Structure formats: C-alpha cells, structure tokens
Amino acid sequence: MARDPRYDILFEPVKIGPVTARNRFYQVPHCNGMGRKHPTAMAVMRGVKAEGGWAVVCTEQCDIHVTSDTEREIRLWDDRDIPYLARVADQVHKHGGLAGLELTHMGYHAGNYIGREVAMAPSGRPAYGNMPFHARAMDKTDIADYRRWHRAAALRGKEAGFDIMYVYAGHSLSLPMHFLSQRHNTRTDEYGGSMENRVRLLREVIEDTKNAVGDTCGIAVRLAVNELLGPGGITPDKEGRAVIEMLGELPDLWDVNVADWENDSETSRFTEEGYQEEHTSFVKSLTSKPVVGVGRYTSPDKMVSLIKNGVLDMIGAARPSIADPFLPKKIEEGRIEDIRECIGCNICIGTANQNTYMRCTQNPTQSEEWRRDWHPEVIPPKNTDDRILIVGSGPAGLEAARALGQRGYDVMLAEARHELGGRAAWESGLPGLSAWGRVKDWRIGQLHKLPNVEIFMDSEMTAETVRETGASLVALATGATWRRDGSGRYHDHAMQSALKFAQKIFTPEDIVAGADVEGPVVVFDDDHYYMGGVIAEALARAGRTVSIVTPSASVSSWTAFTLEIGRIQARMRELGIALHLDHTLTDIDMGEIEITDIYSGRTEWINCSSVVMVTGQNPNDALYHELMADKAANEAAGIRRISRIGDCYGPGPIAAAVFGGHRYARELGDHVGDGVPFKREIVELVAEI
Ligand code: ADP
Ligand code: SF4
Secondary structure (H helix, E strand, O other), X not given: OOOOHHHHHHHOXXXXXXXXXXXXXXXXXXXXXXXXXXXXXXXHHHHHHHHOOOOEXXXXXXXXXXXXOOOOOEEOOOHHHHHHHHHHHHHHHHOOOEEEEEEEOOHHHOOOOOOOOOOEEOOOEEOOOOOOOEEEEOOXXXXXXXXXXXXXXXXXXXXXOOOEEEEEEOOOOOXXXXXXXXXOOOOOOOOOOOHHHHHHHHHHHHHHHHHHHOOOOEEEEEEEEEOXXXXXXXXXXXXXXXXXXXXXXXXXXXXXXXXXXXXXXXXOOOOOOOOOHHHHOOHHHHOOOOEEEOOOOOOHHHHHHHHHOOOOOEEEEOHHHHHOOOHHHHHHOOOHHHOOOOOOOOHHHHHHOOOOOOOOOOXXXXXXXXXXXXXXXXXXXXXXXXXXXXEOOOHHHHHHHHHHHHHOOEEEEEOOOOOOOOHHHHHOOOOOOHHHHHHXXXXXXXHOOOOOEEEEOOOOOOHHHHHHOOOOEEEEOOOEXXXXXXXXXXXXXXXXXXXXXXXHEEOHHHHHOOOOOOOOEEEEEOOOOHHHHHHHHHHHHOOOOEEEEEOOOOOOHHHHOOOOHHHHHHXXXXXXXXXXXXXXXXXXXXXXXXXXXXXXXXXXXXXXXXEEEEOOXXXXXXXXXXXXOOHHHHHHOOOOEEEXXXXXXXXXXXXXXXXXHHHHHHHOOOOOOOOOOOOOOOOOOOOOO
C-alpha cells in the first residue's frame, strides 16, 4: 500500500549537527532491564527498532564513571566497555538508523552499591529516596573531574560508533539538572545562586562534549523543563525558559520532557496521549535547533499536527516504540490499521524495574528478539498440517489465533460469549483502563484479515464439542476467575466466615457485571496490583461508601514498579476512600467485619455490608481436566495435544496472557523439556584466582 501523502511530512530528513536523521521518528532513551548484563539481547532489540523505521535509536542511560553506578543500565567507565556498546551502534547502523548514547552522571541519585564511592551533589544532602547514605558537596576539583569524565565517555562513545551524544539533564536524576535546581543547589560560588551560575555546568558540559566529538556526532541535550513541583521545582517559566534562552543554539538537538520519571512516563490511567505538550511546547519558539518531545504518541494524525503546528520537529517515543517497533514503517507503507498501539500500562517499566528482560503487554516479542529469535513482524510459516482449536478469546486466545493465522495454520477460535476479548473487554470498562481495550481491538482487527481463522461466538465448548471439531491441536485459553473465599497471599485457605456470609461477598467480575452491592463496601486487596484500587474507585464513583483493607503499606503496592503508586494513593484519598493499610481481613459478620493489624495483631470491627475480595484467582481449567480424563477419546477424535495457555495455565497480568498465546503459536504447546528454552550470554571468567 502507498503512504498517505498527509504523512509525507513525517518522513522528511532532519539535520542534527553533522548527522542527518532519515525521518522524524526518534526513539528516545529508555531502560529495558537488559542493559550491560544481557548486552546482545539489548543490542539486537535496538537494531529491530531501526529496522522498523526509527531514524534515531538511543540507548538507556549510560553511567560515565564509577561515582555514578546503577546495576541495571549500561556504563562507559573505561575502554573495556566500548565493545558491547559498539554492538548497539552496529545493530542500529545495520538498519539505517542513527545511534544515540545517553551519557549520565546520576549525582545523589546513584546508589553506588557497586563501587562504594560516596555520591556527589552540588550541595551536601541525603541520598535519593530512602538510601541510608549522604551525598557530599562537590568542590572545584570534583567539578573539573566530572567534566573530564564526561568528555572521556563521549570520546569512548564516538569510538563505539555512536552518532548522537547526549548531555543528560532530565528526570531530576542527573548532575547538570541538580546544579540547575534551587532545591539541590545552595552553592555560593560561580556554580550557584543566579540563574546564569546554575546553568554554568550544563553550558560547560555541552561545550566540552561538542569540542570532543561534535565534528562527527550530533550533540543532544535531554532537559526536563518542568518537575511539576510548583515554584519550588524546575518550571517552564523559570529554569526551563532560561536554559533555552541562554543555550538554545549551543547543542544540535533538544530532547525535552517533564520530570521526574513518574511524571514523564505517566500511564493511560492518569493521562491522555500528548500529556506533556502543555509543558514543553514553548521550547520550539526559542531555538532553531530540532526539538524532540514525548507523550505516548501513536496517532499519525496527531504527529503531523505536532510538526505542522510547530510544537515538535521529531516525534519522540519510548513506549510506542516498544509496543510497536515497526510503527514508522507501518505509517510509511500506508498500513495505519496495523499499528499496535501502546496501551499505557507501564508493564514495560514495571518489569524493567525488576532488573531483567523488559516485557510489553502489546508486544510479546519485546526482549525476545535475540534470545528466542522472535521478530515482532515475521513469524515462520507453518511446518505441520495441524488444524488448531483455540477455546476462549481473551488476550491469550486472540494472540494465539492471530499469530497461528499469520503462520498459515487453519484455526478455529471458539468463544462462549457474544463478545470477543475476555478480560481485555471487561477490564477496559473500569475507570481509567479504556486504552487497555487496544489489546483486543488490534488483535480482532488483524484476525478479520486472516481467512484461515474462523471465529465462533456464543460457543461454549464442552469436552464433547471440542472432540467434534476435528482439531488435531487444542489450546484452552479459558481464563481465570477471582476467588470469592478470601484465600490468597495472606489467607492460605478459604475464610470460613466468607463461606458463611457468601451473600455479601463479591468479586471484581461481579462488580463489573453490575452486582447490587450494598454500602458500606470493603475491598480486601490482597492482590496488590491494579485491581483492588480500580474496583474501589469504580464503587466510590458509583456513590458507595468504600474502604480498602490491605496487608500492604499502600494500596496497589506493586504499582510502585509501574510508577503509578503515588497517583493511586492520591486518587483513593481524593475519592474519600478510607484506607486500612497494614491490615488484613480476619472475620466477617452481619453488618461488620474484623480487621487485624498485621504487625501488632490488634483487632477492630468496622461497619461493612459488602466485601469485594481481590485476593487470588483460580484458573478456569475444568474443561482441560475433563478432556485429559479421557485420553482415548481424544486420540479417537484425532487430537494429538491439549494445552492450557494464558490465565487458564497461570493467572497473571494481561502481558503474561498475550505472551502465553504468542508462545503457543510459535511452539504449538511443545513441552519445555530439560534445557533452557532461550539463548543466554554466559559470564566469561577472565582472571586467575
Ligand atoms: P486470558 O487472559 O488467559 O486470555 P480471559 O479470561 O481474558 O483469559 O479470557 C477467557 C475467555 O474464554 C473468556 O472470553 C471466556 O468467555 C472464554 N471461555 C471460557 N470458557 C469457555 C468455554 N468453555 N468455551 C468457550 N469460551 C470459553
Ligand atoms: Fe505500552 Fe504497556 Fe507495552 Fe509499556 S508495556 S510499551 S505501556 S503497552
């Protein structure tokens, strides 16, 4: 298909100092959990994005010196770090992209757990978060050292083959930004006080970098123009504007965003596409250099309007490039409906924050490009004559059917309900989760293009009807059901009182189905991801008096990893939801419940007419066990393998269900066996003991 001429503007080249980007699609720096520990997997992932059409593909933050050490990311401490980073640049170049390197010194944000160096800051202060250290105030020697380290890292980055070199003043976590900030910088020398003094270090480091590598590399500055802290923090009208006014023409490109990371990478539960525009749009009017900005952009029309209206020169993306590494190619080829839009859930960040291979809800091939040889767009054609039945059309069933269809298999997809999508359908009706519907919408759209996939709605399958289909392979994607009996993490077994007062106990599915819940309602959240908080929000918005009881110190505590935890706590408070944190539900009676402090054991009774249990889930695997109970009947029906996928196999986040469905399509439910099912990079022993 030809490209729509409306989108031509997105494919204009952009000059970035001595280098030229082939179009306006710019993958901004983003973490991925693989970093230097899994460098080949990381490099190939970056290369795939260049293959998908991103003109610029950047690394995650790259620590320039041992005084700035993080375990997860990449580093350029000395020459020995050059080869694995050269591999990143090579992979990006192989597919015609420019490779960008985000040089970073984290200042007081650095834990320095590895090198045990004392962290540094413009002025002495406690280290970031709750780390039990202090950062020391930098003297002039430290400032000179820092500048020299940054220059040395830039030279090494150039040697590694990078085309764009970053000076990083973003996310409230880098030294030039700490110097800029009145919160952190209380110096009285020429690096503190006036705006000009606070900008000095940033200016010097840009100049140093330009002098060192500016002959062949474009120099980019990542600048957070708003910390969303009000007048006490960095704001667009103070530091943001001043920096661009003073240094606007100095670097070759401005990559602007908001800080800190929680604000930069907000989820769709709290923000719409383009949420950073109001903060960053002023930048372009103050510089002639190209400006990049982010905001979970997935709509090509929106991208065009940003360019035409002079808001941005290049469309920055981290998450949209993870959800669909081929987004630019699809626009270029006129395949807009094939774009797999990011749903803004932050599972990517949540899993990268586990310091390992990042996952994506929409893109099951994320981080598997090298270790499993999974390409996001290409899948091997079928190599058996199987006819395959998928039972259940949730995220797992839809993805399995889609990818099997792409392989050329004959697929039957049977769904009991009148609607496709399973949990992706009902959960996207909950407050703030509407964008999650993209999980089903994209897959249903793709399925409609596959004549070899037949879809049967209103078809509740039984063991008998499964055997009548003529399928040789069967995958049960029948999902899971929230438990009603209170068992989960805290209670290993069913709560007897929950069984006794079953008429006042509800599950998330009941609430979505419109159950007549009497108030006051207590949500018992022993799940700790989003569901407890979202159900409480839905009930509060429906006018109920709601409390949450949770053994955690915060509501939805796992969302600390997805960067949502603060906003969720705020929302609970805004909605007037009473919080009983560090408490568990221990007894249920008529009209009240007993809750217990998990540390002291102290109990109290609170008013409660209905309880919503958000504790654990049971796989819907009755059909599987019924089928497996008569193997002879399966064999007689021509079925050679029956598998469970998605939540029916192991309940979890939607990302896990999509992955399970995709894996089934690649492996047809083959047993994992004794070996490791993916390639690994094994540590090489280089020193004598
Ligand atoms: P997952 O997240 O693993 O994809 P979901 O719970 O989202 O699981 O989806 C499961 C789907 O399976 C639901 O749409 C449900 O209606 C469907 N389903 C469950 N049992 C049957 C059955 N026996 N026959 C057909 N469809 C079924
Ligand atoms: Fe987007 Fe979610 Fe994928 Fe992250 S995990 S890229 S937020 S769809």
